Amino acid sequence: MEVHDVELTISAVAPKQYPKGSLPEVALAGRSNVGKSSLINTLINRKAYARTSSQPGKTQTLNFYNVESTVYFVDVPGYGFAKVSKTAREKFGQMIETYLSTRDRLRGVILLVDARHDPSDDDISMHEWLNYYNIPMLVVATKSDKIARGKWNQAESRIRKGLNMTPDDAYIQFSAETKQGKDAVWNWIEQQAGL
Numbered sequence: 001m002e003v004h005d006v007e008l009t010i011s012a013v014a015p016k017q018y019p020k021g022s023l024p025e026v027a028l029a030g031r032s033n034v035g036k037s038s039l040i041n042t043l044i045n046r047k048a049y050a051r052t053s054s055q056p057g058k059t060q061t062l063n064f065y066n067v068e069s070t071v072y073f074v075d076v077p078g079y080g081f082a083k084v085s086k087t088a089r090e091k092f093g094q095m096i097e098t099y100l101s102t103r104d105r106l107r108g109v110i111l112l113v114d115a116r117h118d119p120s121d122d123d124i125s126m127h128e129w130l131n132y133y134n135i136p137m138l139v140v141a142t143k144s145d146k147i148a149r150g151k152w153n154q155a156e157s158r159i160r161k162g163l164n165m166t167p168d169d170a171y172i173q174f175s176a177e178t179k180q181g182k183d184a185v186w187n188w189i190e191q192q193a194g195l
């Protein structure tokens, strides 16, 4: 999709703040610092519209980005961020679970994992949880610019195995640096959102 207009409609912490209307939504989930906000910026051709940081825990609310008045991208706070208190973590967890399990116009979730590492226990739990709720999912292995081209296949097998994915489950390798995978991710979004 050619993106010209993007607007941060709302940073929500509770369901009553979710946007009104009927646009489809696609959410981005993954551990802190994995590159969710960077993926959004790549998809909308902006450098820093969605705030990114080398410090994990940057995104702390459900940020609804209205893209071309056609679809919302929902930037979700990262999990597995040790520096916030346990209470804060539980509150985050609830906010995310409430959104993902109750939002009827959620068309799919992009689960980001780091292409360089084995999926963490939190990644595995999130993957299982999304499957349990039957939420269409795309696994994106990000920061692929940080591994050699010759290791890409190996990374894919490692991640597929770690997350217990079937060969039919969607997987795309991505880099916000090189834009690798950008079109493939857009295609998946367009399909899920019926654009």
Ligand code: GTP
Pocket (backbone or CB within 6 Å): 030, 031, 032, 033, 034, 035, 036, 037, 038, 039, 051, 052, 053, 054, 055, 056, 057, 058, 059, 060, 076, 077, 078, 079, 142, 143, 144, 145, 146, 174, 175, 176, 177
């Ligand atoms: P939280 O909001 O804390 O959950 O993090 P996030 O998942 O939104 O991560 P963010 O997009 O803020 O990126 C974290 C850091 O990783 C930043 O320093 C980014 O520049 C860097 N980063 C993100 N994607 C890539 C990528 O594809 N390649 C490289 N080399 N760096 C990346």
Ligand code: MG
Pocket (backbone or CB within 6 Å): 036, 037, 038, 051, 052, 058, 059, 075
């Ligand atoms: Mg973020």
